[in-house]
Amino acid sequence: MNETHEVFNQPLPLQDVNLFAGNxxxxxxxxxxxxxxxxxxxxxxxxxxxxxxxxxxxxxxxxxxxxxxxxxxxxxxxxxxxxxxxxxxxxxxxxxxxxxxxxxxxxxxxxxxxxxxxxxxxxxxxxxxxxxxxxxxxxxxxxxxxxxxxxxxxxxxxxxTSRAYDPVMRRWTDKAGVTMGMGMTEKQGGSDVRANTTQAVPDGEDAWGRRFVVTGHKWFFSAPMCDAFLILAQTPAGLSCLFLPRVLPDGSVNALRIQRLKDKLGNKANASAEVEFHAATAWLVGEEGRGVPQILAMGTMTRLDCALGTSGLMRQALALAIDHTRQRRAFGKPLIEQPLMKNVLADLALESEAATVLALRLAHSFDRAGGDAHERVMQRLLTPVAKFWICKRGSPFAQEAMECLGGNGYVEEQGEGVMARIYREMPVNSIWEGAGNIMALDLLRALRQADAAAALAQELAPARGAHPALDRWIDHLPAQMEDLATEWEARRLAERVALAVQAAWLARCAPGVVLGAFCDSRLDSRWGHSFGALGAGVDWDAIIERARPR
Structure with a gap:
């Protein structure tokens, strides 16, 4: 029997490559x-x-x-x-x-x-x-x-901290490793956790301190299969942070009832649930009535991970786009040699590298904040900035990268289409742990610290002289921080601070061709409203070559 056609001009999958060596x-x-x-x-x-x-x-x-x-x-x-x-x-x-x-x-x-x-x-x-x-x-x-x-x-x-994974639900003393989840939001409140209604009634003390009986619900309970959870509940002193294990010290199962699993846009492999507590047992963590500050401290770390996660997804979307267009031919030559495709890929590469340096710069502050006053302030400032800007850029980035693959990017084919999974996953990091408005308002609070403006100026100072547009941006930023320091303008301010810090760190970490194209496109008046609008004179080939995954 004769075949009707042969399969050709279909790129090989990007696999068995070292993601670190190629980055x-x-x-x-x-x-x-x-x-x-x-x-x-x-x-x-x-x-x-x-x-x-x-x-x-x-x-x-x-x-x-x-x-x-x-x-x-x-x-x-x-x-x-x-x-x-x-x-x-x-x-x-x-x-x-x-x-x-x-x-x-x-x-x-x-x-x-x-x-x-x-x-x-x-x-x-x-x-x-x-x-x-x-x-x-x-x-x-x-x-x-x-x-x-x-x-x-x-x-x-x-x-x-053990590096052993044990998925079986049993008492922590019988496990080589454990994981933890969190339960904060409720139906009526969402991000406004002070509206929580879950009640925790004192139930004496034991080896773990003050014990409570918890009755209530959580609307979004992430990872219900974890071994224990930190939750928020109303105690006699106010909203408090409590430790609630799945299996109690005596070996009995705690009274946590999973109502249903959430059917989410993406994040499909992870279980998120609605749960109820039917007189469950929990123990106080921190000071009673001070649950919100306790949660905010944890939120700082999960917000870092939102920025890191989006940066990682950006990098993979870019790698897939470059690898596909390198192999796929259209109109007589590889897609990657088409001028407009080069413009798009180079622009995506700039965005990905800027996200990478900002996310890693924020992570660096977590290693230094304990003994360095400047790093403490930068951690406080950059956490909402990175979470806001990187995560906001994630979805349009994934959509543009998907276009580079065309229909092959849109088709998922039993989970095999990684680009489609990336696109569906992108919004979660923007929404989880505080959506854009929450982050922009948190930046305003951070900037009200007495030393915030001086610390930001110190952060940007080493980049002066690297590019004229960056110098102008740094010069204008203090006045913009005053003019835009209202709720109405908080998003614009978060964007401007993010771009300043990204450019300043590209000046330290990236070659001149990357810094120049980033500053010309993001900090000057030539920035378009879509990827692929880099101006003439940009060395697209050099930028793309730097970003190639293999």
Whole structure:
């Protein structure tokens, strides 16, 4: 039988590549931020995250999504979530890489770059688009918060920083490793957690301190299969932070009822749920009535991960676009040689590198904020800035990168189309842990610190003289910070601060061709409203070559 056609001009998949070895922007940023940092673990993780095997696991974890089992066959309430083995393979790899808790292990802290190295690894793993990093991120954020209850921290910290993954629901003393989730938002309040109605009634004290009986609900309870959760509830002193384990110290299962799993736009491999507490047992963490500050401290860390995650997704979308257009021919030559396609790819490369340097710069402040006043202020300023701007740019970035693949990018084909998964995943980082308005308003609060303006000026000063447009931007920024310091203008201010810091760090980390094109397009009057509007004279080839994944 004769075939009707042969398949040709279809690019090979981008797999079995080392994501770290091929990421020049990340390498150069690390050279500037931590030149002496050991990168052997990143090289190893880059090879793993770029492997065909891990890509297969990411695909299968999305195709075979989590399933809720509220009752056993005999009718007993069990409230468990079942996952495909590929989900557990992804979780095991992330935990083994220390993405959940390495910065809080003593040996890692001694390196001086624990948060930065973990941030780079988090970005590399995100390129798989595994949708498994929510519990990893929450464990990262919740672990230091547990210091608010020294007894619980003493008992749980070793398992929280362990690199062993154990998905079985049992008492923490019987597990080699554990994960943590969070439950803050309720139906009536969303981001306004002060509107929470869940009640916690005092129930005496024990080895873990003040104990409470909790009754209420959570509207968005991330990763209900975790071993324990930090929740907010109303106690006699006001909204407080409580530690609620799935399995209690006596081995009995806590009274947490999973009502249903959320059917989300993306993030399909991760389980998010609505839950109810039916006189569940929990313990106080921190000062009673001070739950909001406790949560904000954790939010700073999860917001970092939103910026890191979006940067990682941007990098993978760019890599897919470049690799596809390098192999695909149209109108007589490879797509990557078409002038307008070059313009688009180079513009995307600028955006991706700027996101990378800003996210890693923020992560660097987490390693330094404890003993450096400037870094404390920059952590406070850059957290809402990076979360706002990088995450806001993620969705249009993914859409433009998808266009580079055309219909091949839009078709998902049983999870095999990574670009479609990236596009659906992008909005979650912008919405989770405070959407754009929340971040812009948080920047206004940060700027009201007495030393904020001076610290920002100090941050930008080393970049003076690198590009005329950047000099003008820096000169005008103090007046703009005063003019735009209202709720009406808070988003414009967040954008301007983000672009200033991105350009200033590109001046330190990137070659002149990247800095020049970024400043000419973003800081001058020539910036268009779509990607691919770089002006004449830009060395597109050099920018694209720098961004090539292999």
């Amino acid at each position: 020049r922007p990340m390498q150069d940023a690390l050279d500037r931020l931590a030149p002496a940092m050991d990168r052997s673990a990143l090289v190893e993780l880059g090879a793993l995250a770029g492997s065909a095997e891990m890509q297969m696991h990411a695909r299968l974890a999305h195709v075979f999504t989590p399933q809720l089992r509220t009752h056993s066959r005999q009718g007993h309430r069990i409230d468990q979530v079942e996952f495909h083995p590929s989900y557990h393979a992804l979780m095991g790899a992330a935990v083994a890489a220390g993405l959940h808790g390495a910065p809080f292990a003593d040996a890692e802290q001694a390196s001086g770059h624990a948060h930065l190295r973990r941030a780079a690894g988090f970005m590399l793993f995100t390129e798989l688009e595994p949708a498994t990093l929510c519990p990893i991120s929450m464990t990262y954020a919740a672990t230091p918060a547990l210091r608010g209850n020294p007894a619980i921290y003493r008992d749980w910290a070793p398992a929280l």
